[in-house]
Amino acid sequence: MGKNQKVVIVKDGPYLVFGNLILAVEIAVVGEEGYPEKWEKGKAYPEQEKYALCRCGKSKNKPYCDGTHTSIGFDGTETADRTKYLEQAEKLIGPKIDLTDAQNLCSSARFCHLSGSTWTNVENSEDPEAKEIAIKTACNCPAGRLVVWDKKTGKPIELKVKPSISLLEDPQAKVSGPIWLKGGVELESADGTKYEIRNRMTLCRCGKSDNKPFCDGSHIDCKFNDGDESLK
Ligand code: FES
Known part of the structure; x- marks a missing residue:
């Protein structure tokens, strides 16, 4: 920076x-589904x-x-x-990716509602399409309430901005x-x-x-x- x-x-x-x-x-x-x-x-x-x-x-x-x-x-x-993000977030374990979710930070942007929700797509992340949707919708969450984690590397999958x-x-x-x-x-x-x-x-x-x-x-x-x- x-x-x-x-x-x-x-x-x-x-x-x-x-x-x-x-x-x-x-x-x-x-988009066509009626969600951001x-x-x-x-x-x-x-x-x-x-x-x-x-x-x-x-x-x-x-x-x-x-x-x-x-x-x-x-x-x-x-x-x-002031608790750190990872200490306040709940964790959802999926087959290919995991999700952390700190609800307090929600800014109601609603990108997570797309295609059955980010949570559902994390749970179904064995399917490459579901995995892709989960990553995309989490990365579009402006508040960073939702963060997707690569199971192999243990690192967050983030927007490069x-x-x-x-x-x-x-x-x-x-x-x-x-x-x-x-x-x-x-x-x-x-x-x-x-x-x-x-x-x-x-x-x-x-x-x-x-x-x-x-x-x-x-x-x-x-x-x-x-x-x-x-x-x-
Ligand atoms: S006018 Fe809104 S913060 Fe100064």
Whole structure:
């Protein structure tokens, strides 16, 4: 990872992003089965060495912070469990691949519903097609709630992605989703401690998650909309 690429959480304020991290929209595209099936690139934002992303959901200049968090008295208290992913995840053993699942991290992106569910396809992973679907759907889980493991190597099967930030859009649910932090970007709490580094993480940007700084799917209930054209 590039030097000094990190996201720092400001107490009751925005996410400060450092190190020229790429920022673009990514849209969840629904397939024939009626579930999100792939991610498609949307608008790309100009490169900047550092920037501040709104975390309260109320900026008039989304995705950037415009200071509104102060006037609305935003409470951005970080309440997420700091237990390491593997210690909180449940494990499902399949014939060819295994699955770990930390339900607390769910961002309701629904890629796991495809083709009978990620869990079913892990259980049926003797069948190469089921194995492929399990891997694809788990890797598309932006929150990293789901991780598939290669039984032979004991290693996770992961997206190979550059450190970057995506602003997720969910046209099926007619809402804007969380911030997708990809590629093992360091995330620093407002108290100065570091979160576990992971390849996929979703950060709340509607301000309503009960699992801050992570997304808990609340953007669907509060109908969060950042005005992206994919929702029009
Ligand atoms: S966090 Fe600053 S305006 Fe939302």
